[in-house]
Amino acid sequence: MKRFEIDPFIVMDIIRESRKYNDTIHFEVGEPDLRPSPKVIDAIKEKAVESFGYTESKGLLTLREKIAEFYKKKYRVNIDPERIIVTVGTSGAFNLAFNLLVEEKESIAFSDPTYPCYKNIAKIFKIPNLSIPVDESTNYQIVPEMLKKKKIKCLLISSPANPTGTIYDKKSLKNLITYCEENGIYLISDEIYHGLVYENFQEYSALQFSDNVVVINGFSKYFCMPGIRVGWIILPQHLVRRGEILQQNMFISAPTISQYAGIAAFDYEYLNYVKTVYEKRRDFLYNELKEIFEIKTIPQGGFYIWVNSSRFSDDSFSLCRKILKDIRVAITPGIDFGKNKTNHYIRFAFTRKIDHMKTGIERLKEYLLKP
Amino acid sequence: MKRFEIDPFIVMDIIRESRKYNDTIHFEVGEPDLRPSPKVIDAIKEKAVESFGYTESKGLLTLREKIAEFYKKKYRVNIDPERIIVTVGTSGAFNLAFNLLVEEKESIAFSDPTYPCYKNIAKIFKIPNLSIPVDESTNYQIVPEMLKKKKIKCLLISSPANPTGTIYDKKSLKNLITYCEENGIYLISDEIYHGLVYENFQEYSALQFSDNVVVINGFSKYFCMPGIRVGWIILPQHLVRRGEILQQNMFISAPTISQYAGIAAFDYEYLNYVKTVYEKRRDFLYNELKEIFEIKTIPQGGFYIWVNSSRFSDDSFSLCRKILKDIRVAITPGIDFGKNKTNHYIRFAFTRKIDHMKTGIERLKEYLLKP
Numbered sequence: 216m217k218r219f220e221i222d223p224f225i226v227m228d229i230i231r232e233s234r235k236y237n238d239t240i241h242f243e244v245g246e247p248d249l250r251p252s253p254k255v256i257d258a259i260k261e262k263a264v265e266s267f268g269y270t271e272s273k274g275l276l277t278l279r280e281k282i283a284e285f286y287k288k289k290y291r292v293n294i295d296p297e298r299i300i301v302t303v304g305t306s307g308a309f310n311l312a313f314n315l316l317v318e319e320k321e322s323i324a325f326s327d328p329t330y331p332c333y334k335n336i337a338k339i340f341k342i343p344n345l346s347i348p349v350d351e352s353t354n355y356q357i358v359p360e361m362l363k364k365k366k367i368k369c370l371l372i373s374s375p376a377n378p379t380g381t382i383y384d385k386k387s388l389k390n391l392i393t394y395c396e397e398n399g400i401y402l403i404s405d406e407i408y409h410g411l412v413y414e415n416f417q418e419y420s421a422l423q424f425s426d427n428v429v430v431i432n433g434f435s436k437y438f439c440m441p442g443i444r445v446g447w448i449i450l451p452q453h454l455v456r457r458g459e460i461l462q463q464n465m466f467i468s469a470p471t472i473s474q475y476a477g478i479a480a481f482d483y484e485y486l487n488y489v490k491t492v493y494e495k496r497r498d499f500l501y502n503e504l505k506e507i508f509e510i511k512t513i514p515q516g517g518f519y520i521w522v523n524s525s526r527f528s529d530d531s532f533s534l535c536r537k538i539l540k541d542i543r544v545a546i547t548p549g550i551d552f553g554k555n556k557t558n559h560y561i562r563f564a565f566t567r568k569i570d571h572m573k574t575g576i577e578r579l580k581e582y583l584l585k586p
Numbered sequence: 587m588k589r590f591e592i593d594p595f596i597v598m599d600i601i602r603e604s605r606k607y608n609d610t611i612h613f614e615v616g617e618p619d620l621r622p623s624p625k626v627i628d629a630i631k632e633k634a635v636e637s638f639g640y641t642e643s644k645g646l647l648t649l650r651e652k653i654a655e656f657y658k659k660k661y662r663v664n665i666d667p668e669r670i671i672v673t674v675g676t677s678g679a680f681n682l683a684f685n686l687l688v689e690e691k692e693s694i695a696f697s698d699p700t701y702p703c704y705k706n707i708a709k710i711f712k713i714p715n716l717s718i719p720v721d722e723s724t725n726y727q728i729v730p731e732m733l734k735k736k737k738i739k740c741l742l743i744s745s746p747a748n749p750t751g752t753i754y755d756k757k758s759l760k761n762l763i764t765y766c767e768e769n770g771i772y773l774i775s776d777e778i779y780h781g782l783v784y785e786n787f788q789e790y791s792a793l794q795f796s797d798n799v800v801v802i803n804g805f806s807k808y809f810c811m812p813g814i815r816v817g818w819i820i821l822p823q824h825l826v827r828r829g830e831i832l833q834q835n836m837f838i839s840a841p842t843i844s845q846y847a848g849i850a851a852f853d854y855e856y857l858n859y860v861k862t863v864y865e866k867r868r869d870f871l872y873n874e875l876k877e878i879f880e881i882k883t884i885p886q887g888g889f890y891i892w893v894n895s896s897r898f899s900d901d902s903f904s905l906c907r908k909i910l911k912d913i914r915v916a917i918t919p920g921i922d923f924g925k926n927k928t929n930h931y932i933r934f935a936f937t938r939k940i941d942h943m944k945t946g947i948e949r950l951k952e953y954l955l956k957p
Contacts, residue, residue: 231642246639256634259843263630267811268617271602303674303815306837314710335835339685341712440638442842444674444815464706466677470841471813472630 229535233545240575242563243545245377245519247439249489251480255440258479259472266472272463274301274447275474281481282447288483289409290420298449300458301469301477305407305433305446309336311461312429313369315454316401317342321368326357327553328521328560330377330405334553348555351511355379355521356387359394370395373405374419375412375516378552378562382412382515385419392424403429407446408517410437410486413494416515427451434473436518438480439489443473493518496565496572503576504563507583518565521549525559527583535561542578600906604916611946613934614916616748616890618810620860622851626811629850630843637843643834645672645818646845652852653818659854660780661791669820671829672840672848676778676804676817680707682832683800684740686825687772688713692739697728698924699892699931701748701776705924719926722882726750726892727758730765741766744776745790746783746887749923749933753783753886756790763795774800778817779888781808781857784865787886798822805844807889809851810860814844864889867936867943874947875934878954889936892920896930898954906932913949 233239250256273279279296286294302308313336317323320343325333327346337344345367349355355376362370372391374383383391395402404421409432412418421428433446450458462468497514504510508522528534532548539545549560565572604610621627644650650667657665673679684707688694691714696704698717708715716738720726726747733741743762745754754762766773775792780803783789792799804817821829833839868885875881879893899905903919910916918935920928936943 250635250638259634259637260631263627264621266630266813267621268813270813303678304838306835307674310836319712332835339711339832339836341690441838442637442639442641444838444841461710464677464703465681465710467675467812467815470815470844472843472847473841476843 229539229545229547233539233543236543239539239543239545240571240578241545241567242565242572242575243547244566245564246441246566247436247489247518248567249439249492251434251439251476252482252485254479254482254485255476258475262472262475266475268471270301270468270471270474272466272468273299273459274469275471275478278474278478279447281478285481286420286422290423292420292422294422294449298452298455300448300450300455300462301474302433302446302448302462303466303469304435304441304444305405305431306332306336307444307466307469308431308433308446308448309333310465311448311458312403312431313337313340313342314461315450315458316369316403316429318368322366323369323371324362324365324367325371326355326376327555328355328378328549328557329552330373331551333371346553346555350555355381355512356383357391358387359390362394362398362400367400369401369403371403371405373407375408375514377408377517378519378547378549378560379512379521380514380517380519381512382416382418385417388419388421389424392421392428396425396427401429403431406430406432407436411490411493411518412516413497413514418516422449429454434477434480437486437489438477440476440480443470443476445469445473445477493565496569499569500563500565500572503572507579508561520563520565522561522563523559524561529558531558531561538579538582542582544575544578600910600916600918604910604914607914609914610910611915611942611949612938613936613943613946614918615937616935617812617937618807618860618889619938620810620863622805622810622847623853623856625850625853625856626847629846633843633846637846639842641672641839641842641845643839644670644830645840646842646849649845649849650818652849656852657791657793661794663791663793665793665820669823669826671819671821671826671833672845673804673817673819673833674837674840675806675812675815676776676802677703677707678815678837678840679802679804679817679819680704681836682819682829683774683802684708684711684713685832686821686829687740687774687800689739693737694740694742695733695736695738696742697726697747698926699726699749699920699928700923701744702922704742717924717926721926726752726883727754728762729758730761733765733769733771738771740772740774742774742776744778746779746885748779748888749890749918749920749931750883750892751885751888751890752883753787753789756788759790759792760795763792763799767796767798772800774802777801777803778807782861782864782889783887784868784885789887793820800825805848805851808857808860809848811847811851814841814847816840816844816848864936867940870940871934871936871943874943878950879932891934891936893932893934894930895932900929902929902932909950909953913953915946915949
């Protein structure tokens with residue numbers, strides 16, 4: 216395999232294309248339009264002057280303590296801040312995790328559909344990867360039966376999931392972790408959409424069930440600041456020093472001003488407001504989209520809806536291109552997320568205001584439903 | 587090779603150790619103590635509110651245009667901003683470059699001594715690497731003769747060099763680039779210390795001699811803001827799209843607020859002041875250190891002095907540890923930079939004020955020279 220034979224991250228290309236028009240409606244962007252807590256802006260202004268040096272490779276201790284406190288408050292687990300490495304976005308955390316956990320010729324597994332960068336980062340590090348097809352019958356989750364007889368060293372799951380918005384409930388997560396521990400499989404839990412969980416659903420951190428899992432999260436979704444490029448990884452104790460060495464060499468440290476922004480972002484009242492906003496948007500978009508498309512799962516968390524578009528086309532990639540070109544509505548085709556019937560699916564993000572989405576829905580209905 | 591069997595970046599550990607004492611004198615830090623232009627701080631405050639989203643993966647166009655303008659002004663070369671990718675520090679640029687240029691089983695070469703992360707990043711990507719021993723006889727530069735009969739796909743040079751402070755003059759750089767082009771070797775030129783060049787010396791960008799080289803630079807040294815974690819890579823046209831795809835997957839984009847800081851940092855009057863400050867520090871430290879150690883090359887650029895410490899010990903690592911412990915003067919042992927007699931060498935950085943360095947020199951003279 217040539218090193219650079221990795222797929223483009225299609226949504227990034229769509230974003231660029233969509234910006235050519237003034238009146239595009241954006242359902243493609245996995246990026247919050249809400250700003251973070253006003254405290255973050257104050258912190259940036261206040262700390263600007265002292266933010267030009269590197270921090271320790273693992274990140275500012277104050278930030279790691281804030282993160283530990285978050286786990287205490289939200290999940291009632293005690294995490295030693297020494298086990299936390301502040302990374303360059305969750306992207307930086309995946310770069311570390313894949314290197315730390317998987318040796319030569321060992322492989323990593325994730326579901327199909329899933330976040331496209333997983334596969335691509337694995338390819339960059341020449342790690343064989345295995346896609347496990349999932350569908351609505353297991354709520355788009357990986358269950359232990361799917362792993363039987365598979366030789367994998369590492370399993371990566373995300374909950375709430377991108378693009379399906381589904382969540383591992385307590386029992387299914389616990390079962391999967393137990394299976395992994397019993398079979399010598401490292402579990403990486405991508406928890407980036409935690410906090411954005413709706414109605415009666417609840418998210419669980421893998422750390423509630425084991426100290427030997429690797430948990431990744433960051434400030435890009437719930438905390439509304441993807442552009443600061445800060446995430447974190449929580450490692451089992453025996454991997455911390457190796458993680459730190461990798462971080463030193465690959466990144467030196469995460470951006471300093473962004474780390475101060477992170478410290479200020481744990482404004483729990485504001486975070487609750489963020490969730491409320493997304494919940495309203497989800498309700499709106501779900502109710503509208505189900506009049507147009509078949510939807511097999513209501514999104515339990517995150518900010519995406521995974522819709523079946525096969526009543527209009529068996530090639531959702533071309534459909535999305537056509538929709539963007541003809542009515543300037545940007546949506547992400549399923550193919551960005553895997554090969555498991557993804558040409559029948561489209562991902563809608565509810566990351567824009569309801570009024571904005573309304574215009575898009577009107578255009579879609581006019582375009583797709585009118586005879 | 588196990589993926590994580592890479593060396594720690596020793597200077598980072600020393601920095602941490604040195605911070606345990608209140609009165610440590612810092613010669614170890616390759617990090618400017620000067621702040622960037624005041625315009626940068628204004629820009630951060632002004633742009634904070636609009637800096638929470640991602641930018642295009644290649645970076646803000648305005649920043650790429652500023653960078654192109656820098657090449658026009660400083661080196662009189664025209665660079666299409668489309669050939670520039672804004673990276674997460676120069677670390678991010680090396681991650682991209684190594685992946686883009688070197689296929690499986692091909693190798694990359696650099697000098698010994700050199701910046702330790704080169705070798706470590708190569709190891710992370712499982713790229714075989716070849717160290718080419720250099721010494722004062724070629725001004726610590728790689729010359730074409732050293733590459734004869736060596737099977738390498740890529741050569742990475744830095745000028746001004748870390749840790750030796752030496753510079754490729756026009757003729758030697760041109761010769762080396764010609765040799766590489768004739769022999770199918772990609773040349774990566776790390777130009778991070780450009781701007782910090784003293785007396786009658788002058789630095790040349792590899793782009794002045796060829797469009798097929800890969801040039802890496804960033805805001806961490808001359809521009810005085812390592813903590814923002816922004817650098818850039820300039821690629822030959824045919825590698826740009828692959829570079830963009832890698833950037834999307836490994837990093838998404840560089841931190842947004844830091845990119846705005848970068849735009850404001852091209853304050854040429856201020857940059858000239860920065861250089862003047864370092865030149866005075868270099869003169870001071872060089873004159874003092876040559877009374878203690880043997881120094882084979884006066885630093886022509888950068889902010890390091892590479893001194894021979896063998897009159898005191900054949901094990902500069904232990905010597906540095908002892909000096910830090912006994913008199914709280916932090917210096918980086920040669921071993922961080924390679925294996926080529928590096929146990930006889932120590933690297934001093936002149937990144938602190940002259941008064942601060944004076945105290946360190948007094949302690950060193952008392953400790954090393956007094957009978």
